[in-house]
Amino acid sequence: MKSAEEIMNMLEAFDLTGSLRDAGELSGVSHHTVARYVAARDAGGISDRGAPRPQLIDAYVAKVEEWVEWSAGKVRADVAHDKLVALGFTGSERTTRRAVAVVKANFRVGRVRVHRPWVTEPGMWIQYDFGDGPMIDGVRTTLFVAWLAWSRFRVVLAIRDKTSPSVMAALDVTMRRIGGAPTYLLTDNEKTVTVEHVAGIAVRNPAMVAFARHYGVTLHTCVPVDPASKGGSESSVKVAKADLVPTDTNLLGAYESFADLEDACEVFCAQVNARVHRVTRRAPEAMLAEERLRLHPVPADPHTVAFGLTRVVPPKTPMVTFEAGQYSVPHELLGATVWVRVHGRGADEQVVIVHVGATGPLEVARHARARPGSPQITDAHFPPAPPGALGRVPLARTVSEAAFLSLGDGARVWLAEAAAAGTTKMRVKMAQAVQLAKLFTRADVDWALGHAAVHARFAEADLASILDHHATITAAAGPVSQASEDRSLTQGTAGWATLGASTPDATQVTA
Structure with missing residues (x-):
């Protein structure tokens, strides 16, 4: 097989001399080789690649295609090679890897998701998402990141958790910072927004629905496990974490307090919003001035949660967590949503838990302040312990x-x-x-x-x-025999009666 340079030399010599033999002499090849490449050029089929030759894997390609199809393109080449060896394949693993790569590439044709650019209107969409923030005093914080779609204006806020009150407060600050409320809010299917999915339809959290109604916005959520549905906020979270969370790459030091993190977020927002965006070729803060004309006003009074912070009771343990402490609720409320708030101050401080049922709000528990690791538990909130809960009883399984x-x-x-x-x-x-x-x-x-x-x-x-x-022992014992009290084989003491007495003389006895 000739290289591309050799082929070019042959064709150049032929164009110069017009003779196959002369071109062959100049190129150092046979005139038949020159003729072959000249004919291929005239037919438009010149190639520096050799003709494909049969390979050992050819007889097994159909089986590889079957495995790739069955695994939706996820089968590993080494696994496929082991299976082929079991079927009698004698080729190398490198050959198998090449074949699997070709089959996977063909499998993905027509199955790759094609992204169409999202062209938005001014004042229509705000996307928001969350990122893991830095550790402060041993507690993990959260970064709330909002992204105004048309102007690319970003708002990054530090929050302590992702509970409904924290998220609602962050959204209120965001809308007041941009100077208005959009038509739509787009986010993930967090529990603060989506309670569950029924037949693929998201069931909204009532608290968030009330919040959206208060500000006159419509709430939308992306498809589950599909970050591409809100790529703008996903990218914003990535950039914010790279600049705000201390890592080995950005050489940031640890934050001394939560206020320091809030100040860093404001500095970050000022920098990114004043910088020219690579897509729009304009600064987001300049575009926000135009988009603000399309936003509707934000209510003067922010939305508040009347009964405190929402908590969802776990499905198996009637305990809710509030400010690093755990508190019990009646076990009938497993899986239900309750509201937790603090009442009083100092020694009289209490944690009040309220549940909203069919008859209205009802106080279900009232506890003293709990410390981390020392929960507040009321025995009446738990059902009787089942038999065997405190000690294992042998139970045959086979x-x-x-x-x-x-x-x-x-x-x-x-x-x-x-x-x-x-x-x-x-x-x-x-x-x-x-x-x-x-x-x-x-x-x-x-x-x-x-x-x-x-x-x-x-x-x-x-x-x-x-x-x-x-x-x-049982066999040797037999019937028990006991000596009588009247008769005994034991030697008596009568023989000791003559001890010390005089004995008769032998001569007297003879006489």
Whole structure:
């Protein structure tokens, strides 16, 4: 295969001489080669690439296409190669990787999302999003980032959390800073905005609906898990975090207080809004002066939450978190929304929790101030503890476990004590106990298990040893025999009566 330079030299020599042989001599190739490339140029098909040759992977391309289609283009090349080897493929993994890359590229044709530029009207849209802020005094802060779509004017605010009151206050500050309220608000499906999705339709949070009605704006949310729906605010969050959150790249130091972070946000907004935008070629603050004419006025009184901050009770634990403390509510409110506020000051300070039901607002709990790690709990807010909540009871889950536990209470005691002692091969020993119950009585095996549990005898042969010893003692005992009180084989003391007495003379006895 000739290189591009060699092909150009051959064609140049042919154009100069008009002879295939002369061109071949000048180029150092055969006149047949010159003729081939001249004919290819005349046909418009010159290429410096060789003709494709058969490869080992050709017979398996259909299977690779099947895997790529089934995995929606996510199958890994190394996984595909292992599968091909199992099918008899003898080529290298590099060949497989090239083939998978080609098949994936063909798969993505027609499936790539095409983005159309969003051309907005002045005064129509504000997008807002959140970013993780820096740590201040050990507490993570949040960056609220709003982006006016037409003028590209940005508002970055530091907030302590993403609760409804904080978000509503940030939106109020944003609209007053830009000098008006737009027609639409676009954001993510945060719980402060969207409660749930029913058949793909977002169900709005009533508190946020009331807020939008107060300012005369319409609330919209993007498609879930689709940041491209609000790319402007996503990009603004990325830029804000790069300039405001201390990292190794921007060499920013830690913030001493929350007020320092707020000042840094104001400086950042002044810089980016005075800088010429790369798309509009104009400064956002200059364009805002024109867009402000299309915004409608902001109400003089900001929207307030009457009962405090909203909290959602978890679905399994009737506890709500408020300012680093936890407070109990009646368990009937699991999954419900409650309002939390502080009442009083100093020693009389209390946390009041209100729930709005069908009959109106009702105070459901009142607690003293809680400290982090020491929650305020009312026992009446929790249902009675279910049986076994404070201690585990053996519960058979398999046939073998049921056969073992059916031996009796001794088996249950042995299981609990053996598990607590970290006994190994418990299932094998349980099966042996069931087998021993066929050689001995079930009562004897249950007694032996209880005896082993009390004396911590959990070795492999301990149970059989206890049973054998117990059986030996029982067999050897037999009927009990007891000596009579009238007769005894014990030696008496009559022989000691002659001790010290004189004995008759032998001669006297003879006479």
